[in-house]
Amino acid sequence: TPCGKPAAYTAEKHRSQSGRQLAKTQLALISKARLLVIDELGYVPVDEEGSRLLFQVVTNAYERxxxxxxxxxxxxxxxxxxxxxxxxxxxxDRTVHHGRMIRFEGESYRRTHALMG
Known part of the structure; x- marks a missing residue:
């Protein structure tokens, strides 16, 4: 099950000699997974190319x-x-069409169990 942070894919693309080759490789790997986990969406800005890549991932995954x-x-x-x-x-739209939202509310687990504080 591929799991990744959008910013990590963007950073990896920039380090790569060929961003397009990386995108093709990543998309091929991601398209084989039954479950995708996109972790920490929005914590770090995603550039235009990263946004397009993520859009393509979501579009390819839609209903599959x-x-x-x-x-x-x-x-x-x-x-x-x-x-x-x-x-x-x-x-x-693609996310909510067949999706379920699970919302967690309350105190942060990390904050309430922090060693400092």
């Missing part, structure tokens, strides 16, 4: 694979994450 997102950002803020409100709307 299960996708889990972890984020603290409401759907209304996804336009800022992707830098394009239209792209964000398309991703949200």
């Amino acid at each position: 694979q299960s996708v889990i997102y972890t984020t603290n950002i409401e759907f209304s803020g996804w336009g800022r994450v992707f830098g394009d409100p239209n792209m964000a709307t398309a991703i949200v």
Whole structure:
């Protein structure tokens, strides 16, 4: 099960000699998974190419694979994450069409169990 942070894929693309080859390789690997986990969506800005790659991943997965997102950002803020409100709307539409939202509320587990404090 591929699990990744969007910013990590973007950073890896920039280190690569050929961003397009990396994208093809990553997309081929990701398309074989039954479950995708996109962790910490929106914590670190994603550049335009990273947004396109993530959009392609979500579009390819739509109605074929299960996708889990972890984020603290409401759907209304996804336009800022992707830098394009239209792209964000398309991703949200695909996500909610067959999706289930699980919302956790309350104190942060890490904060309440921190050694410092």
